[in-house]
Amino acid sequence: MKKFYILMLFIISAVAFGADASRVEKIKKDGTLRVCIWPEYYGISYVDQRTQKLIGIDIDLAGEFAKDMGVKPQFVKSSFATLIDDIVGDKCDIAMFAIGNTPTRAAKIRMTSPHLTSDIYAITTKSNRRIKTWDDIDKAGVSVAVAKGTYHEPVMRAKLKNATLLVVDSMHAREQEVESGRADVFMTDYPFGMRMLSQTSWARLVKPEKTYHLTPYGWAVAYGDDIFFARVEKFIKDIKQDGRLLKAAKNNALEPIVNLK
Numbered sequence: 279m280k281k282f283y284i285l286m287l288f289i290i291s292a293v294a295f296g297a298d299a300s301r302v303e304k305i306k307k308d309g310t311l312r313v314c315i316w317p318e319y320y321g322i323s324y325v326d327q328r329t330q331k332l333i334g335i336d337i338d339l340a341g342e343f344a345k346d347m348g349v350k351p352q353f354v355k356s357s358f359a360t361l362i363d364d365i366v367g368d369k370c371d372i373a374m375f376a377i378g379n380t381p382t383r384a385a386k387i388r389m390t391s392p393h394l395t396s397d398i399y400a401i402t403t404k405s406n407r408r409i410k411t412w413d414d415i416d417k418a419g420v421s422v423a424v425a426k427g428t429y430h431e432p433v434m435r436a437k438l439k440n441a442t443l444l445v446v447d448s449m450h451a452r453e454q455e456v457e458s459g460r461a462d463v464f465m466t467d468y469p470f471g472m473r474m475l476s477q478t479s480w481a482r483l484v485k486p487e488k489t490y491h492l493t494p495y496g497w498a499v500a501y502g503d504d505i506f507f508a509r510v511e512k513f514i515k516d517i518k519q520d521g522r523l524l525k526a527a528k529n530n531a532l533e534p535i536v537n538l539k
């Protein structure tokens with residue numbers, strides 16, 4: 279009986295090892311690393327309107343990761359709303375677009391060690407007289423927009439005590455709500471805040487006077503593949519030590535939020 283249990287344990291371990299190893303082996307066999315991105319994330323994974331090329335820190339790092347594995351990156355369009363389904367449904371091998379590590383996401387997809395950490399910021403209009411400082415946001419009569427599926431939704435739902443939370447279907451919708459005056463502010467992070475300042479004439483950034491809610495950003499893979507996850511973690515450790523992460527952050531104006539620990 280003891281031999282039988284030992285044999286069964288060996289078989290189960292072998293099957294598990296084969297499942298774990300399959301993604302790394304498949305990537306190398308295909309010569310392609312499938313990378314889910316959201317191509318509208320300024321500084322992270324973004325289509326340059328002038329050149330129509332993908333740019334951003336996670337585009338740079340996806341290229342480095344693929345090169346380390348001896349393959350080429352293949353970018354697959356995704357979004358925060360479809361992220362979990364895209365990973366679980368094997369639409370890509372890894373999602374690399376500065377994904378905030380939240381309990382809801384971590385319950386369904388496996389989050390890596392962080393390479394960025396951002397606080398929450400607010401965008402209002404230059405003409406808005408109601409919002410002058412961060413303390414003006416959570417007041418009666420103020421409307422705060424967030425995009426559905428982002429981590430800002432549950433955070434602001436828990437944080438706001440007096441203002442009204444407006445959950446909209448897309449990133450563009452939250453901008454339209456604020457620009458039109460239907461909402462006073464929308465909540466965002468450092469990279470997207472920088473996008474609004476650089477690409478609009480009406481936006482004004484409102485910063486918290488002290489730390490409000492720091493969120494670590496990493497990448498995401500499916501559960502059940504320990505070998506592939508370990509390979510991703512090794513890459514993250516390597517780029518933190520050899521300077522590639524800091525270089526990519528500087529190249530994309532994200533040095534203030536880079537996580538080198």
